Amino acid sequence: MSFELILLISPTVPLSTLREIAASHSITIPPKDEQDYHVLLNSLDAMVDQLKALPEYEDPRLKPKDDTLGSKGVREYRKMDPQQNAFNAWSHRVISSQSDAGEAETFLTHDSATFFPHHHPQDDSLANPLQSRITCLYQASR
Amino acid sequence: MSVSGLPLTAGTFPQLLSPDSKHPISTIDAVVVSRVLDAGATIEGTGTCENFSLSPLSFTSANGMVSNPWLPGEGYTVGGSSSGCAALVAISAIKEWRERKGIKVEAAEKGLGEGADMALGGDQGGSIRIPAAYTGLYGLKATHGLIPYTGVVSLHPMVDHCGPLTKNLADLAVLLGVLAGYDGIDPRIGAEAPLRGDVKDYKELLDDWVAVKRKSGEWTGETAGKGLKIGVLKESFEVPGLTEQMSLVVKRSISRFEAMGATVKEVSVPMHLLGGALWTVASRAQIPQLAFHNMPSPYLAHPLPNLNPPPMNQEFYDLLTKHNPAPVNVVFNATYLSEYRRDSASVTAKTYMHIYQLRAAYDAVLEECDVLITPVNPRVGARHPGLEDGVMVKTQAALGTTLNTCPFNITGHPALAMPVGWGEVEDGGGKLPVAMQIVGKRWDEETILKVAAAWEVGGLGLDSY
Numbered sequence: 001m002s003f004e005l006i007l008l009i010s011p012t013v014p015l016s017t018l019r020e021i022a023a024s025h026s027i028t029i030p031p032k033d034e035q036d037y038h039v040l041l042n043s044l045d046a047m048v049d050q051l052k053a054l055p056e057y058e059d060p061r062l063k064p065k066d067d068t069l070g071s072k073g074v075r076e077y078r079k080m081d082p083q084q085n086a087f088n089a090w091s092h093r094v095i096s097s098q099s100d101a102g103e104a105e106t107f108l109t110h111d112s113a114t115f116f117p118h119h120h121p122q123d124d125s126l127a128n129p130l131q132s133r134i135t136c137l138y139q140a141s142r
Numbered sequence: 143m144s145v146s147g148l149p150l151t152a153g154t155f156p157q158l159l160s161p162d163s164k165h166p167i168s169t170i171d172a173v174v175v176s177r178v179l180d181a182g183a184t185i186e187g188t189g190t191c192e193n194f195s196l197s198p199l200s201f202t203s204a205n206g207m208v209s210n211p212w213l214p215g216e217g218y219t220v221g222g223s224s225s226g227c228a229a230l231v232a233i234s235a236i237k238e239w240r241e242r243k244g245i246k247v248e249a250a251e252k253g254l255g256e257g258a259d260m261a262l263g264g265d266q267g268g269s270i271r272i273p274a275a276y277t278g279l280y281g282l283k284a285t286h287g288l289i290p291y292t293g294v295v296s297l298h299p300m301v302d303h304c305g306p307l308t309k310n311l312a313d314l315a316v317l318l319g320v321l322a323g324y325d326g327i328d329p330r331i332g333a334e335a336p337l338r339g340d341v342k343d344y345k346e347l348l349d350d351w352v353a354v355k356r357k358s359g360e361w362t363g364e365t366a367g368k369g370l371k372i373g374v375l376k377e378s379f380e381v382p383g384l385t386e387q388m389s390l391v392v393k394r395s396i397s398r399f400e401a402m403g404a405t406v407k408e409v410s411v412p413m414h415l416l417g418g419a420l421w422t423v424a425s426r427a428q429i430p431q432l433a434f435h436n437m438p439s440p441y442l443a444h445p446l447p448n449l450n451p452p453p454m455n456q457e458f459y460d461l462l463t464k465h466n467p468a469p470v471n472v473v474f475n476a477t478y479l480s481e482y483r484r485d486s487a488s489v490t491a492k493t494y495m496h497i498y499q500l501r502a503a504y505d506a507v508l509e510e511c512d513v514l515i516t517p518v519n520p521r522v523g524a525r526h527p528g529l530e531d532g533v534m535v536k537t538q539a540a541l542g543t544t545l546n547t548c549p550f551n552i553t554g555h556p557a558l559a560m561p562v563g564w565g566e567v568e569d570g571g572g573k574l575p576v577a578m579q580i581v582g583k584r585w586d587e588e589t590i591l592k593v594a595a596a597w598e599v600g601g602l603g604l605d606s607y
Contacts, residue, residue: 017478017482021478022474023457026456027456033533044423044475045478048479051492051493051496058572060502078289
């Protein structure tokens with residue numbers, strides 16, 4: 001069990017909240033214990049605020065690879081016109097052209113490939129099992 | 143921990159665990175229990191556990207306060223929450239220690255009672271390592287997911303670990319090899335963990351490494367550390383509550399590495415000081431459901447059978463405020479987070495990302511070092527508070543105890559507490575053991591064992607009395 005430093009702060013959680021919480025569990029806190037649990041609850045609240053204020057972090061393993069983002073360095077998208085989306089199948093279309101779209105065409109030698117934009121075309125683990133059986137989104141845009 | 147035929151207590155009062163106010167009798171053996179039985183061990187019994195495992199000291203159990211056998215009759219802590227197990231192995235360790243020292247005190251021997259050779263403990267925030275530290279034992283929290291947790295009462299799957307508590311390093315290596323490996327059930331175990339057949343023979347690896355060093359003349363007090371790269375975690379000496387005395391004893395033990403030819407350097411992970419907050423916020427909201435109501439984990443797992451705790455009520459409040467305010471505080475905190483703080487889910491999610499960040503930060507310094515060294519217990523063992531003491535007195539007794547241990551529960555790095563010396567208790571009543579913590583790369587328990595073994599060439603920590 002980890003106990004945090006008890007901070008001397010203006011309470012962000014009022015005593016009435018602690019009482020309500022206790023009551024929701026059919027508990028009445030005796031007056032002698034109220035202040036202590038109140039301090040502890042405020043300590044937790046301060047800790048949550050402290051973590052909330054940290055700069056965001058995303059695991060670098062999930063960062064999209066730069067060479068899959070196109071010349072603008074970011075993927076852009078649009079919604080399709082209904083006339084171009086007769087079956088309502090498209091949700092969002094990528095509109096920034098992939099710098100490696102040409103490469104995708106050469107390595108996917110057959111006409112059906114479902115190309116997941118975040119996989120690099122040189123990723124053999126994707127290419128080999130599916131090569132002859134997949135539909136290419138980029139080919140459809142030509 | 144489930145031992146078939148024996149009561150499952152979770153260290154708490156039977157009426158808080160079961161509508162019929164009896165501790166449920168386990169019908170299953172926890173996987174670690176059956177593994178030690180398969181390996182030829184005898185189960186002597188179960189050790190006292192702290193109340194809902196939510197204490198790093200040893201004054202909270204419904205079974206009574208557990209006192210340190212190194213200072214019998216004085217009411218000093220053994221640490222928690224695997225308190226009883228630590229005391230039992232310590233009894234055995236004390237007898238051997240006295241024999242080594244040629245001390246024979248008949249009356250004291252009888253007073254100690256029966257101990258145990260080894261024990262299995264649980265560690266969510268330090269609950270194997272902290273009792274090991276206070277009693278001069280070897281306590282390992284292995285890499286998260288190396289040892290199956292199936293059949294043990296959960297606090298939160300992210301931080302749940304169970305593992306060995308022993309009186310020497312050789313026993314620890316053997317027991318680790320017995321316990322480790324996928325059980326086919328525990329969802330805490332991921333793809334990086336070994337299948338049973340692929341578990342390392344830790345004892346053999348250690349012995350072979352020592353043999354090679356010995357043969358090349360590198361197993362002396364001046365050479366055993368050669369080739370080892372020791373990182374001293376700067377921020378672990380800056381945690382609030384760490385006493386001067388503890389800092390000194392651990393730093394002195396680190397200097398032994400230098401004397402034996404190891405490379406020792408200070409490394410910095412500023413985020414280490416956020417570990418306690420990350421541990422708390424990541425787990426707090428879900429602990430009541432998982433731990434106090436035996437709600438099964440969101441991943442398929444084998445829940446504990448026959449464990450149907452009744453809903454929270456005034457009796458829960460009264461009993462636990464008296465014995466262990468921590469679970470009460472956890473309930474109030476969790477309700478606050480789910481009912482009053484609308485952003486608690488998103489902040490908890492953000493906390494998970496910061497845990498990846500913390501793991502990456504430790505991994506980065508571990509690229510330059512074999513292990514990191516930190517203190518374990520922040521102060522030499524103190525006497526138990528009284529049951530009549532208030533919530534804040536009991537809370538502050540425990541404050542800061544897990545700041546160097548709990549960060550590794552969330553990042554999953556393996557960490558060993560081992561004895562390195564002694565410290566004076568505050569009221570001049572004697573000495574109690576002091577430990578250091580050796581933290582390794584994930585899945586690299588063998589290097590921790592090597593570093594520990596090398597350190598001990600200079601003498602066992604407890605022999606410096």
